[in-house]
Amino acid sequence: MTAITSEKTVERMSLYRRLLLRLREEGHTVVFSHQLCVPAGVTPAQVRRDIMQLGCSGVPHAGYKIKELLSAIAETLDAPQSQRAVLVGVGHLGLALLTHFSGRWRWLHIHAAFDVNPAKHGAIVRGCNCYGIEELPRIVREWRVQVGIIAVPVDTAQSVATMLCEAGITGLLNFAPLRLQVPDEVYVENVDLTTSFEKVAYFARHPARLANDKSAERDAALGENQADVPG
């Protein structure tokens, strides 16, 4: 409902939701900001601000109603009708994505897959129809697909991205190790494993370089609320 302007906020919503779902399964009905801040690694104050942005409000000493938060998050994050995505590139990574994620979420359905390998055309891979790249524009347009998942080798990624954008896609999930050039209105989320590996390798060799972040997370995990305790 309310317009979220920040990527970070959307990320946290996603994290909050997972904790909320778990708590609900365990039979809880209310939650406090100092619990929700743990999975996101922020302070209780940040959680309260985020919840405010959702339009929910809590009750001092009684916390927030889990049910209420969940529907507010769903209203914000999830599409009213199921959104469609297409996967381009049915290699090892593409297959793993299909296996792991296809059908897992009601809100984003992988509607079709594309691959240059003719052997795969017409096949049904993990319940998903596989086509040749040349059919991409037609299918994306006909089904009003909004999201494209790029799991092709780096040298073809840009041309695939361009093709997807021209077909009317507005969001890309890019697994290729480069930054795509796309029109302004298209959102790109990069999952750059090369960078991730290099980061973890670097910081594994330079421990405590980011100690501040960690300590905040740790303090929060203790379940106490030191930020709000009067000094």
Added chain:
Amino acid sequence: MTAITSEKTVERMSLYRRLLLRLREEGHTVVFSHQLCVPAGVTPAQVRRDIMQLGCSGVPHAGYKIKELLSAIAETLDAPQSQRAVLVGVGHLGLALLTHFSGRWRWLHIHAAFDVNPAKHGAIVRGCNCYGIEELPRIVREWRVQVGIIAVPVDTAQSVATMLCEAGITGLLNFAPLRLQVPDEVYVENVDLTTSFEKVAYFARHPARLANDKSAERDAALGENQADVPG
């Protein structure tokens, strides 16, 4: 050499390097900040700051020497000797990672894989020995493994992380959709596909919500240098 304090800087180094390698292959020997800023989606000024931090300096009108930048980045990002990593969880995702990345980098070698499934113990998967979880502590300690890759289901991820940390790991690459609780000195890089999917789905429905970011990227891509042009 120089101490990098910022995660963002490390990420950009990784991106710069890829462009530099490509340029070198194409026969270039020098590069300008307004070229390097494109893949990272920042301004030329940011690039110059980053390069300063590397200890390199350029020549006005002549740019930076690619060779020099590459060795400075390598000296910063890459381990002096090859670093070892272990993979925990040889499911679809783990297999895709092994296939895609094992042996691809000299600087981070996936030394062993672990899985609960006894059928996999003793197997050699994509050139990588597979063991039972119970052997993890011994192998990590014996080989001084610094990096752990967690590709197990969400419900066992925390216990695996704890085990890895106790064995002396200092960096984790976590593919499970939760935030791990680890000691302060351990660095965690989360690759959270659930959040990524939710983000791209959200912003695909809310185009131009982040127009500012995009326009900066676009302007940079034009190859001009508007930030530095005197008004």
Added chain:
DNA sequence: GAGTGTGAAGGCCTTCACAGCT
């Protein structure tokens, strides 16, 4: 003129701190 090096300024996000509610 064209590009680098860098102090200063700006922007975004997060946390602090405290008033208010129960």
Added chain:
DNA sequence: AGCTGTGAAGGCCTTCACACTC
């Protein structure tokens, strides 16, 4: 006492703007 709601402050990162160099 305990927790929420929020203005104000702080911090980190990025960009601006311009002196300087070839």
